[in-house]
Amino acid sequence: MRYVIIGNSAAAVGAVESIRKVDQAGQVVIIGDEPYHVYSRPLIAHFLAGEVGDDRLAYRSADFYERMQVQAVLGYKATRIDLTGQQVYLANEKAIDFDRLLICTGSCVTKPNIKGIDLRGVTTFQKLTDAYYIKNQSRSKSRRAVVVGGGFIGLRAAQSLREAGIDVALLVRSRVMRRVLDAAGSALVESLLQAEGIEIIKGRALQEIQGQNGQVAGIILDDGRVEACGIVVVATGVAPNLDLVTNTGVQIDKGILVNQYLQTTYSNVFAAGDVAQTYDIPRGIGFINANWPNAHEQGGVAGFNMAGARVPYHGSIGMNVISIGAVPVVALGITDPASEQQAGYEQKTRTNKQQNIYQKLVFKDNRLKGAIFIGDLGLCGAVKELIREQTLVGIIKDSILSENYQLYGFLRKKRQAQLEGRSIQWPETYVTQNPYRKSFNEASWTERERDERKWSPQGVTQ
Structure with a gap:
């Protein structure tokens, strides 16, 4: 059996490790368009900021x-797939045969079609190649950069450049992270970015990139x-990188359509x-939840x-995680139903402006569908699990953000049911073969309940 994987990132690593658990003899080929050993893409922002060296990027x-x-x-880009002949063609015209093929080509930036887009000094920020390029440009050119776009990638780029000592302007049409945060969350993040010294230009669009001797000189x-x-x-x-499958017979919508076995x-x-x-678990439909943990899974x-x-594959939830300075920002699932033109949702929020804290829960039919946590991640893990499992939470809806006894009683019973009576069988190489029986530790849970919160909420908004 010959397995071919197009892509050399999180999904590819997850696939290789699973294949080898089942088949130790089959041939496995990974095709990657960059010349590097598999690295952690979330770390390229820290590399650009100078917080880690490239020797720390390996995944x-x-x-x-x-x-x-x-x-x-x-270092070779896959350019074409022949599904009938079961071959992948590379940019050097070499063909690689496959019996089973995995396409994990990731996403690509949608560049605007404007004058100056091909000048030196214009780049994206998705790959290690981009980070190297920006580092080289910042050493020899202007110490001011403009980041066009206020989404997750734009914010990571802007922060990294600022931490590297470069003046940064962030150009956004409406508000930052508008696809994953509501207006209140965006407003708080914008204030945090400005406190970090990042200029935000709102309500304007890029019309042209000016150049001088082939190098970026400014924008209009x-x-x-x-x-x-x-x-x-x-x-x-x-957007998903669909170039390889366009007009091949592979069915696509926003991304490549797959069944529950990812075929x-x-x-x-x-x-x-x-x-x-x-x-997508909270939406109940096919969706693209692009993030590193989902890709690996x-x-x-x-x-x-x-x-x-x-x-x-049982599905995923959208998850975006970033820190602005020392303030963490997490968005899970459906965070702004109105922006998706969805009705029938209930929302609860909790704020503490002095401590840069904003929390929001989104419910439908007594199930959690999404959440925002800015500044305080205290219950983020528990909420994420409730969203993933689509647990009925009607009896504790009003207790989650206030964190009262009803919430902890609910979580205690849920955890106890998960643990009690479960056994773990040791590997055959262990001396003992007596299964380990898990149990619920009442004392540890009680101590956890006594852990005092470090801030006082300003109330829960219905």
Whole structure:
């Protein structure tokens, strides 16, 4: 059996590790368009900021490919798939045969079609190649950068550049993180960014990028204003990278459509990660939840199924995590039903402006559908689990943000039911084969309940 994986990131790693749990003999080939060992893309922001060196970026150990018996074809872009002949063609015209194929090509930035977009100093911020490029540009060119786009990637780029000592202007059409935060959450994040020294230009669009001798010199806004800069980071939104499957017969919508086993229209072709449209738990429909943990999990499930196991994928929830200075920001699931033109939702919020805290829960039919946590992540883990499991929470809806005894009683019973009576069988290599029986620790839970919160809420808004 020959397994070919297009992509060399989180989903690919998850797939390889799962394949090898089932099939130790089959051939595994990874095709990556960058020449680097698999690295952690979330860390490139810290690399650009100077917080970590490139020696700290590896997502798996240096011997990963060798240990997993993987042929890594790195630095070559896959340009075409022949599904009938079961071959993947590379940019150098080499063809790689496959029996099972996993497409995990991720997403790509949608660049605006404007004058100057191809000048030196214009870049995206998705890959390590981009981070190296920006570092080199910042050393030799202007110490001012403009980041175009106020989404997750734009904010990461703006913060990293600012932490690296570069003056930054963030250009946003409406408000920052508008796809994952509501208006109140965006307003708080904008104030935090400004406190970090990042200028925000709102309500304007990029019209042109000016150049001098082929190098960026500034930008022109749609109101005619000129902003001088030597670097332009384009972060105007991302979309699944569907180039390889367009007009191949693989069914696509917003992303590649897959079944619960992550198979595409072709039973021997799978998709995972940011390119795949999988089941969204709170929405109950196919959706693209592009983030690193989801990609790794989907890749793992796809790998099992490629190797012949039948492991269903139960779905994911959208999750965006970022820190602005020392303030954490987490968005889960459906955070702003009105922006999705959805009705029938109930929302509860809790704020403490002095401590930069904003929390929001979104309910429908007595189930949690989404949440925002800014500044205080106290119950973020428990809320995420309630969203993922779609637990009925009607009796504690009014207790979650106030964190009273009803909430802890509910969580205590839930945890106890999960633990009591469960047994763990030790691996065959262990001396003892007596299963370990899990139990609920009443004393530890009681101590956890006594842990005092460090802030006082200003009330819960219905």
